[in-house]
Amino acid sequence: MEFDAVLLPPRRARRVAQGHWRDRTINDALDACVAACPDKLALTALQVETGATTRFTYRELARMADRMAVGLARLGVGRGDIVACQLPNWWQFTLTYLACSRIGAVMNPLMHIFRERELSFMLQHGEAKVVIAPKAFRGFDFEQMITALQPSLPHLQHVVVVGGSGANSFDALLSGPEWEKQPDAQAILTAHRPGPDDITQLIYTSGTTGEPKGVMHSANTVMANIVPYAERLHLGADDVVLMASPMAHQTGFMYGLIMPILLQASAVLQDVWEPNKAIALINAEKASFTMASTPFLTDLARTVTETGVAVPSLRTFLCAGAPIPGPLVEQARKALGAKIVSAWGMTENGAVTLTRLEDDDERSFNTDGCPLPGVEIKVVDVDGQPLPPGEPGKLLLRSCSNFGGYLHRAHLNATDADDWFDTGDLARIDERGYLRITGRSKDVIIRGGENIPVVEVESLLYRHPAIAMAAIVAYPDERLGERACAVVVPKPGHTIDLPGLVQFLKDQKIAVQYIPERLIVRDVMPATPSGKIQKFKLREMLREDKA
Structure with missing residues (x-):
């Protein structure tokens, strides 16, 4: 495979000089573990369905x-x-x-x-x-x-x-x-x-234009993120990292697979999310840190409260993927006794902003944190001019962990000559430099931390013989953050119901998690004079339950 990671060479000299790229690979880190702590427990993996547990020392x-x-x-x-x-x-x-x-x-x-x-x-x-x-x-x-x-x-x-x-x-x-x-x-x-600039990971993002994009990362881009991430969270060799988020996501890959090896710490893997099993694992393995999306935090806090089984070793729960509701932070702090950290990031960069352990709890539900070392962020208006604190606009970032580009799609890299990457998100930055994501200019729904590629699902719905117009929009959900609703206009003489729509999409061999969980049938769609569907009106109607 020929990799066109065109974003890496122009930034190399600067990032090395700044100390962000340390020219280290996972091989170097694993070899160092074998030299320093060969008999230390490195990995514990539980298969929930079978109960099988497998363990490895670093040797x-x-x-x-x-x-x-x-x-x-x-x-x-x-x-x-x-x-x-x-x-x-x-x-x-x-x-x-x-x-x-x-x-x-x-x-x-x-x-x-x-x-x-x-x-x-x-x-x-x-x-x-x-x-x-x-x-x-x-x-x-x-x-x-x-x-x-x-x-x-x-x-x-x-x-x-x-x-x-x-x-x-x-x-x-x-x-x-x-x-x-x-x-x-x-x-x-x-x-x-x-070498440290060779591509080590190819990971696909959910497509917003009907096609996923292959994100290319090197050891330098990945480790430039993990090192300051661990430092901000005060993680080290004595920590035990529980990872129940999928390792096929950047969350699990970077912070459940690579980070423990870099720290010479221990990792504990859980393959199926069951909060009771997670509690047992945390206590059996003395897990001190975990990272997951809001539903995991909700489930864990609720189950600890209902069962009365505490998790005293768990010091930090980093929650990302969607804003954390304020009441959940309060409930989780009380139930778990752990610090709840808010974060925001992307497949292209890893975690970009995190709250600090020293921050007041309100920072975790009012903001998505402040940038890690090596990361710059700015919010700009439609003309690209920086906006003052508190003003919402387009979010750009310049990061030592920015990806090498999209495989064979360099024209979509969205990175300018000064290395500013257009995230596609809308945000505001407060006077203390803390970020808050306010919306998404890219049409994606985040359901329980999983991106739903809206354009892809809509294109399939337009193949349905009974559908004349279709739109997929988000509606709020207390546990998952968002769920997907299909709003459709049927063709004359046709009807459509949710079971039929679900079966149609299943027949298209699409991931079950991408299938809308609600259906609204309308006679007409709100639209601009040019005929473009006004999704913001659909979202407003859903919020007001008037669709």
């Missing part, structure tokens, strides 16, 4: 990474090749990334909610050579789905199955044989280690 983690790296090389994976990984929070996810990094391959994390429609685009666009997926997870057969797609994906040479028993199983190809003891193993493990 064992490095040995398995080497083993799997040689195994990947045996499958023809080399420097710059894409290895797609559609796994939940299992130990195999962490080890796949570490193995890829040993041989210069690039990990493409894929959410386990994705189905044929999303996968066919991402695997084709990213030219994945290998896909690693579960045999089954939560009742769905991933092996069958991906195997059926394989003939249409000319670059895809291998489907490796976790939990399978055949010749293509993860155990048979990667984790079982002692590949690291083969005569050529050391040559394989040392010949193609990536």
Whole structure:
């Protein structure tokens, strides 16, 4: 794969000189762990459905990474090749990334909610050579789905199955044989280690123009974010990080997979969110930090209150993905005894703004935090002129962790000659430099921290034989922050109901989480004189329940 990460070279000299890019890779960090604390518990992974728990010390983690790296090389994976990984929070996810990094391959994390429609685009666009997926997870057969797609994906040479028993199983190809003891193993493990500016991750964002975009990150961009993030949160080697957010999201990938290794700390993975299981894990493993979206915080606080089972080791819960309601901060502080930190970020940058542990609690529900070191933010008007504190406008940022660009879509990089990136969000900045996101200029709904690609869903609805006009808009939800509502105008003589609409979208093989949970049928849409649907009016009607 040829990567066109055109945003990286122009900023290198400045970011190195400023100390933001430290020219360190995950290989350096893992090797340092083996040297300093080889027998320390590095990773604990719980599979909720089976109850299976797997543990690795740092010595064992490095040995398995080497083993799997040689195994990947045996499958023809080399420097710059894409290895797609559609796994939940299992130990195999962490080890796949570490193995890829040993041989210069690039990990493409894929959410386990994705189905044929999303996968066919991402695997084709990213030219994945290998896909690693579960045999089954939560009742769905991933092996069958991906195997059926394989003939249409000319670059895809291998489907490796976790939990399978055949010749293509993860155990048979990667984790079982002692590949690291083969005569050529050391040559394989040392010949193609990536540099700090090589692409290490390809991760797709939900598309707002009908097509997801492949975000490219290097070790320097990723670590330039994680280091100040950990410093602001006062995290170190004694911490235990619980990660129940999917590692196929940047949240889980950066702060549940990479950060614990950088800190020489311990990570605990939970693959299915169940608050009772999370409480048991926190107490059993003495977890001190976690990061997740608002629904996780709501569930955890409520369950602790209802059960009376406290989580005394948990010091900090970082909540991102949507604004945190003030009452929730108060309830969670009382129930958990942990500091609730508010944050905002993007796949393209990682966390951009965080509140500080020293801040008053009101900062966590009135703001999305202030910039991390190495990050600049500004709010501008329609002409690009900076606005004074408190005035809402378009949010731009310039960050040491800004991505290298969108794969094969450089014209969409939205970064100017001075390295300012247009986030597509609307915001205001107060007099103390704290950010508050006020809206989104890009048409995305965030449901429980998961972006719903509105344009994509709408384009599918327009294929429905009974629908003349369609719009997807958000409506507020106490637990998930937002849910999606489909507002449609039926064709003359046709009717449409929610069960029928849901089944139609399921037949299109779209992720279930993207399917609207509410339907409103109207005779006409509010529209501009030119015919453009006025979604703001639909949102207002939904808020007032007059749609």
